[in-house]
Amino acid sequence: MEFKPFSEQHITTAANLLVHQNKNILRRFPLLPERIAEMDATREFLTALLQKPDSHGMVLEQNGKLIAYMLGSYNENPFFGKHCWVPLGGIALPRNNIQQVFRHLYAATGVQWMRDGVLNHYLVCPDLHAWQQAAFSLSFGREQAYAVNSLQKPLEQPDLPAGIQIRLVVPQDANQLFDIGHWIAAHLNKEPVWEPVPQQHLDAILPEYAKLANDDTSTTMVAVEGEKIVGYVVLYTVDVGLEHLLGVPSAGEFAAAAIDPDYRKRGVGRALFTRLINEARQQKYKTLFTDWRTTNLVAASYWPSFGFETFAYRLLRRVNPRYQPFVEK
Known part of the structure; x- marks a missing residue:
């Protein structure tokens, strides 16, 4: 396996990978818009994400074939501090070995984030068990729930x-x-x-x-x-x-x-x-979206009572702010 920086040359292949992934996500969460599994939409999305200021990511290739990627961008605000934000669709994984690939992909991608002094890492990941468990194994925690409701x-x-x-x-x-x-x-x-x-x-x-x-x-x-x-x-x-x-x-x-x-x-x-x-x-x-803090106990039980179904979580890992690269003397 080989990791490479995400670049423009990877967009079409990555978009195709995202299309196949999102077709499976749509089967699990059919209220999400069908455009998430359309090639033009995913290609435009990844292009826009890559062109954002301070965009950083990696692709994983196996035998010359792109099998996974992680792509996000830096930002700063009073709540998140200086952080990297990987939106829903900013990660694509193979159908097999999800935990192993996720762990190694994050490690490879996070190297640049850490070099740039970005210690707050946000990933928006689908509410799929294998994804969530892989993130938990890397010390990520749930911070925000994203949910959708039918207006039929x-x-x-x-x-x-x-x-x-x-x-x-x-x-x-x-x-x-x-x-x-x-x-x-x-x-x-x-x-x-x-x-x-x-x-x-x-x-x-x-x-x-x-x-x-x-x-x-x-x-x-x-x-x-x-x-x-x-x-x-x-x-x-x-x-x-x-x-x-x-x-x-x-x-x-x-x-x-x-x-x-x-x-x-x-x-x-x-x-x-x-x-x-x-x-x-x-x-x-046709549909209605909302979100809430997972630690907001009232909201976490209240909004599902209206029919809202969680489809993704914002996951957060804060690296110890005292972190410094070790230099052997």
Whole structure:
């Protein structure tokens, strides 16, 4: 077996490998878009991924034939720090010897990441047992679950608690949305997620929540008691473009949802979220995506109760920040 840096000359062969892999994934997760197993889409996806700034990856060849690859790119943000991100589709493996190939492929690919001082390694991998076990054997852990739901049938609308109404946002909601935009961050700050809430993050997201009141690219519904917003939920079309392998116009995304802590466990959330799921169906979406932290115990049990099925996980390995290459004296 021979490892080589992923380059433009590997794209077509790698795309063909990804097509065959994704055909099997579609049999396991039929709600995913069929484009993930189309040659043009996979070729364009890998080309876009390779052309990203600081893109790094390796291919594995056996007897001159490409049998696996791993491809990601560097980025930096307040939560992930400096990291390498390998998206869904950024890894393709043979059908046999998955654990052995995965382990050696990561070792070969990670050499360059470590040389560049990138110690936070993110892999988005399908929820397939062999893949997950291979990653666990390398000290990766699950951080985020990605799930999809069918909109083929409407959900039965629960009754609202007395005094609560559901409506679409209006421009006058902007100030309230700004003021409550921290709800999700505050919830994730608690046990057992323990996510930090840097001021830099709040400064970035709170104005975006306010913009939802006048955003014609999304559908935002709120639960209100009188004039007070006690819950919100946001629907977008999933990101569409060459680098978004799952991106199709017929798929919606449950982008954000939260209930005022004082109004939880009263049925407000289930009524509000059911209303938006049915609204997504009325808007001709065929599927709906969402995601949640695996350590968010409420979300991990709540969203599957609406019919969401996990199809992938974001896996993370943080190398000890004290790591330095050993130099023998």
